[in-house]
Amino acid sequence: MKKIGKLLALALALALALSLAACTGGTEGTTPPETQPAGDGTAAPDPGGETVVLKVGATPAPHAAVLEVAKELLKGQNIDLQIQEFDDYILPNTAVEDGSLDANYFQHITYLNNFNEENGTHLVSVAEIHYEPFAIYAGKTASLDALADGATIAVPNDGTNEARALMLLEAQGLIKLREGAGLSATKDDVAENPHNYKIEELEAKLLTTTLQDVDIAIINGNYALGAGLTEDNALAFEDAAAAAAPYVNVLAVKEGRENDDAIQALVKALQSDEVKQYMQETYGSAVVPAF
DSSP: OHHHHHHHHHHHHHHHHHHHHHHHOSOTTOOOGGGOBOTTSSBOOOTTSOOEEEEEEEOIIIIIHHHHHHHHHHHTTTEEEEEEEOSSSSHHHHHHHHTSSSEEEEEEHHHHHHHHHHHOOOEEEEEEEEEOOOEEEESSSSSSTTOOTTOEEEEEOSHHHHHHHHHHHHHTTSOEEOTTOGGGOOGGGEEEOTTOOEEEEEOGGGTTTTGGGSSEEEEOHHHHHHTTOOGGGEEEEOOHHHHTTTTEEEEEEETTOTTOHHHHHHHHHHTSHHHHHHHHHHHGGGSEEOO
16 A cells, blocks of 8 residues: 555646646747847837836927927836936037947937048937028117128037028128038138128027027027927028928937837837827927828
8 A cells, every 4th residue: 555655646746747837838948928128139119017117318399399209109118218318519418428328319310320420429310300490680770781790699519500500691691611611611711701790609408599699590499499499480491392301400329329129119119100290290390291
């Protein structure tokens, strides 16, 4: 009887072991589907998994406001979009380069390319989002026709945006640039200035706060929006057909991160119908979707 009891116990133990093995499923070393890495080695956003934190730098308007719309869309994919606002054009790029930010959304493609060239950074555009027409705004002088000889004209002092401002002044017949100056023009490239206008180079973020001290100013779209300036306040706009391509605002990341799943999810959110509708209803012709 004792021998029979031992045999029964052994049989029960063997059956239990086989049952446990069947329950585990799969082969040895297989990663459970919910924790498998994406094709590029990054964790894919998973509504049922851990939250993926995505840190993105932006200037306040319209960029940070647009990102707030994308943030709501990404919640369903378990992505926590954390938006960090900046009031300058340097720190958002250096932060992406050093990895303290995952991406930024504040600059146009020409500025991005120029920044890489001047600073040795490795930033790339991952998506085109919108275009902001550059405009001339009245300061002490109410119209372009009323500009007196020697009037002061304020322009942004960063390379690509100064050239953009000068080309707008040239298009209005106020100055003439040296032939071939193009997208890198500075005030030193002004070949003809018959009315001796004084061109004052200022940091872009200061243009709205000093507007009352100059006759007119050419102001970047994001700072104009932030100061409450609208198309109704503008004296002249650049030609959108010519300027949209070189000055399209982009989502930028450090080279090598273009295919991260969370970054691609952000791209889809920013290029969604919801974001397009928000841009059109909120900003009108001041912010033009590029998708």
